[in-house]
Amino acid sequence: MAPLVFAHRGSSADLPEHTLAAYLRAIDEGVDGLECDVRLTRDGHLVCVHDRRLDRTSNGTGRVSTRTLVELEALDFGSWHPGCPPADGAEPPDATHTRLLTLERLLDAVLAAERPVRLLIETKHPSRYGPQVERRLVALLRRYGLAEPGADDPVRITVMSFSPLAVRRLHELAPALPTVLLMDALPRWPRGRLPAGARIAAPGIALVRARPRLLPALRAAGHQVYVWTVNEPDDLQFVLDAGVDGIITDRPAHALARLGR
Template identity: 80%
Template sequence: MTTPLVFAHRGASYDLPEHTLAAYLRALDEGADGLECDVRLTRDGHLVCVHDRRLDRTSNGHGLVSARTLAELDALDFGSWHRADAPADDDPLDESHTRLLTLERLLDAVRSAGRPVRLLIETKHPSRYRGEVERKLVALLRRHGLAEPRPDHPVQVTVMSFSPLAVRRIRELAPALPTVLLLEVLPRWWPVGRLPFGSRIAGPGVDLVRNRPRLVPALRAAGNSVYVWTVNEPADLELVLATGVDGVITDRPAHALARLGR
């Protein structure tokens, strides 16, 4: 059985604030095969790594990410909210590593890692900017030479979305980019095993894998790869490893790597 890839979900986000440079650098240090991030567009057209539509949970700001400019977002604190009960003698985080992270800055960090790294980029929908999210993303990847995967390049990008239309846009804009259709539930219209718009990777949630034990075998039998999110608990990790998944997306990459003996 092939050893699955381990992807750090929003970085090493169990230990450090999600979507911060600190969390991603920790995941790279721990040996994660890849990183996962969510992207949204700011009001002035920049791609930033933020999961929620609103700022309230992960920063000291309020309101919609999409209504703020990059400069406005950059003034916010995206680190202090996380694990406020951490011991007082913990080393303080570098403030520059806990501010807003742009996708461009994350790409720079990945390219500076000095080893092969896979990057999973999820475009978030619904969005007031609709397809502009994918257009901006592909344009940025082209500037970095990452829109057409090359076997000899250390950075390999895959684009993910829960939106089949977003997946279709990526396939139209950059046909060579691998795509993942993320799944929280199984649509009634969906023939299990087949993925739309040229996707060859399915991204079911771990609850879906638990509740539909035939899902992963059906997907793999149809020739698809399977990346499962978000696998944090030991029992869930054992479950997905037993099904033979190709990728494990987790907030705790060091734990998954240790279980795999790596």
């Protein structure tokens, strides 16, 4: 069975990561799913930003967690990227390429796609807000009717984290949601078994290349395996040969083309 293809922060090789434009491009390209990171603002909103600090992906500075949503909305989150169209004279920049993306706006866009889309949501830790990140996330998903997936639901949510504690907490808050443990080092748990609450393993491509016994061990323990971030042709062929269940990539169109889709 062919693996699922997930757009890592949207089609982020071509467009600014975590912008609405990047996610809409990925949906148009035909991905199976999208991946996003979420952080809490000072006033309790979930926003799609990877880094703890604003410096790399916006024209702001400082930590995301110290800013309110209104303050973050005033920043430009896209002009740093070569794929962001320049402002045309008096015309303002295209907001879909530069505006902060909240998780609510992303959920609205995914629901509006009117086709099956999986959404991988990574909760970022460590965070000054600790368990509030998962609590706010589950509350928002319940409001959208997405915390208890049904067989016919077009939008399916899976929650991920590098923190085993966060994964376990999420599983306790919303037992019906699939959970993924992200991995950038060999796990401490024996024989490929994941800790309580984690259903799917997601090692990085560097780890699975360095530790060839890892994928067979995870599969033997009964876990599905997603691999991130698979961008290069050789890495894509490697994970396809390994028979992984999901590919997380900045270049989803290339992965889909390789799969003949």
